[in-house]
Amino acid sequence: MLGDRGYGKTCFMASMYNAMSFGVNGFLLTSSDFDQRIKLDQFWTGIASGTCPDSTLEGEDLRFDCSYAFDRIMEISWYDYPGGLLQPTSSADRDNYAQLLNRMDTADFVICCIPAD
Numbered sequence: 020m021l022g023d024r025g026y027g028k029t030c031f032m033a034s035m036y037n038a039m040s041f042g043v044n045g046f047l048l049t050s051s052d053f054d055q056r057i058k059l060d061q062f063w064t065g066i067a068s069g070t071c072p073d074s075t076l077e078g079e080d081l082r083f084d085c086s087y088a089f090d091r092i093m094e095i096s097w098y099d100y101p102g103g104l105l106q107p108t109s110s111a112d113r114d115n116y117a118q119l120l121n122r123m124d125t126a127d128f129v130i131c132c133i134p135a136d
Contacts, residue, residue, distance in 0.1 A: 020032065020097070020099075020129070020130040020131075020132055021105075021123075021129050021130065021131045021132065022102055022105075022131065022132030022133065023102045023103075023105050023106070024074055024101070024102030024103045024105075025074065025102065026102060026132045026133070026134055027071070027132060027134075028075070028099065028102060028132050029062065029071075029072050029075055029099055030062075030066055030071050030072065031132065032059075032081070032097060032099060033059050033062035033063050033066060033072065034063065034066060035048070036048060036050070036059045036063070036083070037059070037060075037063040045087050045088050046085065046086070046087055047085070047086045047087075047089070048083050048084070048085055048086075048095070049083065049084050049086070050081070050082065050083055050084070051082075051084065052081075052082065055081055055082075074101065074102065074103075075099055075100065075101045075102065076101055077101065078098060078099065078100040078101060078104075078115065078119075079098070079099045080096065080097075080098055081096070081097040081098070081099055082094060082095070082096055082097075083095040083097065098119075098122055100115075100119055101115075104116050104119055
């Protein structure tokens with residue numbers, strides 16, 4: 020998912036996971052990583068009570084299993100990156116930005132998050 024800092028990328032991902040972890044029209048999204056599940060559940064608890072997660076400071080690879088009718092059909096790899104990478108200000112940011120561009124080159128799809136206001 021591509022978007023600048025504060026656009027809601029992590030909120031979207033946590034909300035999607037919460038909805039899909041209960042199943043939607045036979046589709047189910049799960050995580051086999053216990054720590055990842057706990058973190059996403061904590062994000063959702065905060066979102067549901069009106070508190071968005073803090074800005075992502077370090078990129079993180081997240082992996083989900085997508086199932087249909089309880090049969091696993093694919094693995095989804097989601098990279099939650101710091102939105103500030105779109106405007107690199109240091110050499111470390113530029114290196115991370117280059118890595119992000121490489122990830123985008125090999126991605127099957129990219130979701131763009133653009134504010135509506």
